[in-house]
Amino acid sequence: MLTLVRGRQSHFDHLIAGLRAQVAFPEELIVAHMQDEPPAVPKDMPFAVRMVHVPGERLPLAKARNAAAQLASGEVLALLDVDCIPGPHFVRRASEVVAETEMGVFLPEVGYLPARREGWMNSATGMPDFGLIARSSQRHPAKPDLAGVSVARISGHRELWGLAFILHRQTWASVGGMDEHYIGYGGEETDFAQRLKQAGSGLFWLGGTVCYHQHHRVHVPPLQHFDAILENARRYRRKWGDWCMTYWLDQFEEMGLVTRNSIALTKVRAPTEDEIAQSLQGDDVRFS
Structure with missing residues (x-):
């Protein structure tokens, strides 16, 4: 598991809780933090958490993703934005699908959550309240419903979005990771997708799991x-x-x-x- 952090400790706490609630734990969580101090992590983690500092006043998103991928030791690279809560089967599905199709890049379904000041944790268990989360989430109207879908090919590589995607580390290495000339918001993911297409890597929707996007206020346009x-x-x-x-x-x-x-x-x-x-x-x- 790889994620990027600048601020958003509460979002990070929910991501960590989601990983602790997996039916199969990740081998590790790699955190590329674009802030001076690393985010706080619970002491009793059931898997390794490793940090890498990626400085830069402007968001060095491509550089941070490359740094996280370089530090990762596993064969499966599952990149998940810090404002996401992985559904309980996310890690299991990531491992399964990469083992089946090494040169594929897989996009899980995303459910968008409304603003909720009290967060999404079950106070009794300390874990995400996945029942409430699932009932409250909404699929983006431009994205397909993946209920009942295992894997489905995507025709256009521009669907790739850095919010959540999964691939084999060799697929990442085959295109040299992300182009670090892209600095700040935008463009690096589309460029990465174009190079994946040139390398012959297919893009697929991944069913059987949902990542839940935690609300934060957005600028339209940015x-x-x-x-x-x-x-x-x-x-x-x-x-x-x-x-x-x-x-x-x-x-x-x-x-x-x-x-x-x-x-x-x-x-x-x-x-x-x-x-x-x-x-x-x-x-x-x-x-x-």
């Missing part, structure tokens, strides 16, 4: 990452010949912040502090 998105979109365009993150770029253009054509992305102006503040969504918004 104006707080404006400059990083522009830089990374341009980097992707130079490398692959088309644009990624077009859903955000289109919204930036509608706001008069950028202009874009097939070859150039031009910054017209930066978003104002008021525009950034207004883009922050309320507790009722689960999806960005």
Whole structure:
């Protein structure tokens, strides 16, 4: 298991609790922390937890994922964002599916949780309340229902999203991990997916488990990452010949912040502090 952390101790606590509630424990949890001090971990962990510090004021997401993968000792790399609670069969399914298809990359179903100040733990057991979690979660309307599905091929590699994905360490190594030239928010996962496609690695939906995304307020569009998105979109365009993150770029253009054509992305102006503040969504918004 690999995860990245900057802040979000409560989310991390829930992720840890989810791993402690697995029907089969992971061999280890690798935590790449993008903050000075590592996150707090319970002392009585039933599996190894190892930390690696990845400094950088701007989010070094690609570098952090590479550092976590390099430190991992197992053959299965299951990457899960810190704001996720793995369902109790996540580790078991990750091990099973990688053993069956080593050159595959697998995306579990994600259930999005509403805001809940008291969290998702069962106070009596100290474990996640999976009954409440399952009843409260909602699948993204653009994603398929994987009930009754074991494994299903995905036609487009752009479905890959860093929130949760699973692959064999040799598959990761075959493309050299993530491109660390992508710094800050956006682009590194789509670039990684393109290189996986070139290497002949298939992309699959994985049934039999759900990862539950813990709520946090989101910006729509993510104006707080404006400059990083522009830089990374341009980097992707130079490398692959088309644009990624077009859903955000289109919204930036509608706001008069950028202009874009097939070859150039031009910054017209930066978003104002008021525009950034207004883009922050309320507790009722689960999806960005």
